[in-house]
Amino acid sequence: MYEDGWIPTICYQCKAECAILARVENGVVKEVKGNPRGRGKVCVKGMAGITSLYSSERLKFPMKRVGERGSGNFERITWDEAMEIMETKLTELRDRGEAHKFTYSMFPHSVTDPKWRFVNACGGFISTGLPHCDSGKIMAMIHTFGCFPNHHIAPMYNTVPKGGLMILSGRHPFGCLDDACVPKHILDAKDRGAKLIVIDPLYRTEASKADWWIPIKPGGDASLFLGVCNYLLENDLHNVPFCDKWVREGDMDNLKAYIKDKTPEAMSKICEVPATDIVKLAKMVAEAPSACIDAFKSIMYGNAMDWGHAWTIFLVITGNLDNPGGQPLPDIAPMAPVEPVPPAPDLAELGYHRTGKDREKFDNYNFFLQPTWYAAQAIKEDALKVFIATECNPAMSEMGSNEWRKAVTMKNEDGSYKLELLVVTEIMPSETMKWADLVLPDQTNYERWELLYMPWWYNFAHGAALCQPVVKPIGESRHANSVFIDLGKRMFPEYFAFKDDVEYYDIELAGVGMSVKKLQENGGLWSPGAAGFRKYEDNGKFNTPSGKIELQWQMYKDAGQEWPSPELPLEYRRGEEEFPFILVNFRTIFLNNTGAWSQNNAQLRDPISGLDANPCLINPIDAKKLGLEEGDMVTMESSTGKIEIPIKLTEKIIPGCAGIIHGFGHTMGKVASRGNWSSDNELIADAGSTLDEQDMRGGEAHVSTRVKIYK
Amino acid sequence: MRQLSIMVDLDRCIGCKTCIVACRNHHGLIDHENDQPGQMANYIRVESKTEGVFPNLKEDSWVVMCQHCKKTPCAKACEYDAITKDEQTGIVLFDQEKCTGCGECIEKCPYHVIQFNKVDNYAHKCNMCYERVTHGLDPICVDVCLTEALSFGEKEILLMQAEAKGKQVIKKMSTQSIIYVKTP
Ligand code: SF4
Ligand code: SF4
Ligand code: SF4
Numbered sequence A: 001m002y003e004d005g006w007i008p009t010i011c012y013q014c015k016a017e018c019a020i021l022a023r024v025e026n027g028v029v030k031e032v033k034g035n036p037r038g039r040g041k042v043c044v045k046g047m048a049g050i051t052s053l054y055s056s057e058r059l060k061f062p063m064k065r066v067g068e069r070g071s072g073n074f075e076r077i078t079w080d081e082a083m084e085i086m087e088t089k090l091t092e093l094r095d096r097g098e099a100h101k102f103t104y105s106m107f108p109h110s111v112t113d114p115k116w117r118f119v120n121a122c123g124g125f126i127s128t129g130l131p132h133c134d135s136g137k138i139m140a141m142i143h144t145f146g147c148f149p150n151h152h153i154a155p156m157y158n159t160v161p162k163g164g165l166m167i168l169s170g171r172h173p174f175g176c177l178d179d180a181c182v183p184k185h186i187l188d189a190k191d192r193g194a195k196l197i198v199i200d201p202l203y204r205t206e207a208s209k210a211d212w213w214i215p216i217k218p219g220g221d222a223s224l225f226l227g228v229c230n231y232l233l234e235n236d237l238h239n240v241p242f243c244d245k246w247v248r249e250g251d252m253d254n255l256k257a258y259i260k261d262k263t264p265e266a267m268s269k270i271c272e273v274p275a276t277d278i279v280k281l282a283k284m285v286a287e288a289p290s291a292c293i294d295a296f297k298s299i300m301y302g303n304a305m306d307w308g309h310a311w312t313i314f315l316v317i318t319g320n321l322d323n324p325g326g327q328p329l330p331d332i333a334p335m336a337p338v339e340p341v342p343p344a345p346d347l348a349e350l351g352y353h354r355t356g357k358d359r360e361k362f363d364n365y366n367f368f369l370q371p372t373w374y375a376a377q378a379i380k381e382d383a384l385k386v387f388i389a390t391e392c393n394p395a396m397s398e399m400g401s402n403e404w405r406k407a408v409t410m411k412n413e414d415g416s417y418k419l420e421l422l423v424v425t426e427i428m429p430s431e432t433m434k435w436a437d438l439v440l441p442d443q444t445n446y447e448r449w450e451l452l453y454m455p456w457w458y459n460f461a462h463g464a465a466l467c468q469p470v471v472k473p474i475g476e477s478r479h480a481n482s483v484f485i486d487l488g489k490r491m492f493p494e495y496f497a498f499k500d501d502v503e504y505y506d507i508e509l510a511g512v513g514m515s516v517k518k519l520q521e522n523g524g525l526w527s528p529g530a531a532g533f534r535k536y537e538d539n540g541k542f543n544t545p546s547g548k549i550e551l552q553w554q555m556y557k558d559a560g561q562e563w564p565s566p567e568l569p570l571e572y573r574r575g576e577e578e579f580p581f582i583l584v585n586f587r588t589i590f591l592n593n594t595g596a597w598s599q600n601n602a603q604l605r606d607p608i609s610g611l612d613a614n615p616c617l618i619n620p621i622d623a624k625k626l627g628l629e630e631g632d633m634v635t636m637e638s639s640t641g642k643i644e645i646p647i648k649l650t651e652k653i654i655p656g657c658a659g660i661i662h663g664f665g666h667t668m669g670k671v672a673s674r675g676n677w678s679s680d681n682e683l684i685a686d687a688g689s690t691l692d693e694q695d696m697r698g699g700e701a702h703v704s705t706r707v708k709i710y711k
Numbered sequence B: 001m002r003q004l005s006i007m008v009d010l011d012r013c014i015g016c017k018t019c020i021v022a023c024r025n026h027h028g029l030i031d032h033e034n035d036q037p038g039q040m041a042n043y044i045r046v047e048s049k050t051e052g053v054f055p056n057l058k059e060d061s062w063v064v065m066c067q068h069c070k071k072t073p074c075a076k077a078c079e080y081d082a083i084t085k086d087e088q089t090g091i092v093l094f095d096q097e098k099c100t101g102c103g104e105c106i107e108k109c110p111y112h113v114i115q116f117n118k119v120d121n122y123a124h125k126c127n128m129c130y131e132r133v134t135h136g137l138d139p140i141c142v143d144v145c146l147t148e149a150l151s152f153g154e155k156e157i158l159l160m161q162a163e164a165k166g167k168q169v170i171k172k173m174s175t176q177s178i179i180y181v182k183t184p
């Protein structure tokens, strides 16, 4: 079944999942490039995917823990034993009426990912990285204009017209993550005469290519854009016909009343962007044919929902919804359901955040997934008993990951672990695996089947793509999807009556008149390509309860949060004396965060072709004040943790901030554990134990952290 | 003069290193199973320069590969005639058969691009993807560049294209066959 030649499949070095071609020669992958039928590009991580596939570090057979959790000692077992262990524990959990105490932390590759189906059949919940990436953004868009939930919801840069504004507010799209074609699309738009504006405490490659870099105090985005909206509304520079037609009656008047005192001068005091610059930005927006914003790191702060809310207000009053160069409202490919579909349990009643002692605090929690960041807390509260993890690394990626690691080793009086079973599927050793009871060797994208039609794609899911195996799998590795289909067949045969993953995808693809075979014969993609503009005009309404755009969030009336607060995140407003620096943790194109497969990839940690250093970046002005010099080893300390790290002086960071890259500090894997680098999450407080600081509406957990630096 | 060239557009290069890994994969410069960081050869590298003081900053990124020099200081250093400038293309080629592994060329290269294979004892470097370009294909780095910052062709034609786009050649970066351009 494996052929030589350029074979279409999908990259999974990061969650963008770009369409690629792999060149196979004598059954070995030799080269990779972008699939020209897709967006045609592959980034450095994608190119290095072959190294992940063939690395000597690949996990090759199932293993069971011997010794205590965290000791990292395992013995080889058979797949049968592994299945037996999972089936026994999950059955026991269900029989004692605690099926909801099972969570599967994963990255679903489609809304009908077979693993998700398994979890629903079990009566458990999935948890994903969304609640610490951009659930604030997702919830804001759902509340205001009923946009289909979508991970990145990036603007489509290929649609930005001449003169259009591309505003990046705490977002580094040259690091890909949406699609490897995005850097090219942004630069092409600039060549067409679009303008690039970068708002960021860090000067990075995006800023170096920008028409205007606006350094900002972290967390100041909400206030900056409220100042812009104030200027637009006070000067009647907003899109009146659009607002008249589409905004719910009364909301515009209430908005104007609310925003009256959010003047550029007042907002400047919060975000520390000069008022003249706020006015200049507002005037540019008023004159531009389109404006879009993308934000990512900035929407992980403690005011995520406020910033998200201000952002949606900006889009609405400027009429930049689903227009070329504006904010797309994504669509999803109409796949056929695989009947009977197992019903999902009720999150608002049974989620682990709703069954523990903090349940009242979650009264305003609206996000549709379990808050991943509450997992450590849930274990302590006996609300979480079985944890399975695929394509994620919670032992490192959780805020305050130390709390997570502590929680998974907590024991009952009889000496048994509070968390009864911890399973990890991985392709390489990961930090999380160290704590697992069962380690299942997973397959890379070059060895597995997967059907992708997630709405977070850069093409907004109006299409589907096939990941197909191009070479024989390594060792006894099995793809997690097929493992959980098989476990599903053992436990819930009624919901898993199809033959295998391929047949499952075939049934779904029938919804668009396709099949796995037809996709294979047609470049691996079904891609009508039309994004479709102003779909709300065709529908005559928005997907909100009123059918109109809802600027005023009436559901939060009792919480006093009908309108966005311009304030900085709570964590930045206190403790300034003891912890004078704001931690700015960021990402790069070279590494997919804490993901073992990129951190443990020799080409991506090679200093020439990747990145092998993670010093603390500070401005020379701050270094001088502290008496620090380039290369000095310092301690970075927050209220909950500390790390030792060398200093790097750079003009590229705003004074008052300390920057480090997210994702370093591994102790597992020969490559990943190179050097004495540290994880930012050692400094960030466990979100589950700092609930007073969390915005409990959108489900976002906050990375906002203050630190002190000393020798 | 026949001279094939690569033009690097500093307006577009973002220093993403995609080209480095693609070149390495294509030319088999890596043992995916065992190689560790710092051990792999590379025919192309990224450089960058930041100027100014916060908040008035400027930064450029670009790539450096063999510049396929006019006067080939590397060839002059080689006593074994292992290095030649191909007449048909202007590409500077290393002949692995003739190379004795003496290493004399390495220090003479002003661009520090020559790699040395310790296992099989020979010097090697970018050959402008000779096997591809002589069959009508672009070099790999040009083909895969994430931002289309690289273009390939005959040197004079590339210079003409740069001028038409209002880009200036940055002579101080190279006066050889890799052309660096930027909008002034
Ligand atoms: S952005 Fe890069 S790593 Fe991510 S899927 Fe695309 S090519 Fe792969
Ligand atoms: S760049 Fe170095 S290796 Fe290339 S031709 Fe010039 S001297 Fe020789
Ligand atoms: S021209 Fe070919 S050999 Fe030279 S750097 Fe580019 S890809 Fe590598």
Ligand code: SF4
Pocket: B012, B013, B014, B015, B016, B017, B018, B019, B020, B046, B062, B063, B144, B145, B146, B147, B148, B149, B150
């Ligand atoms: S791939 Fe292109 S943009 Fe990236 S470093 Fe190479 S030349 Fe520059």
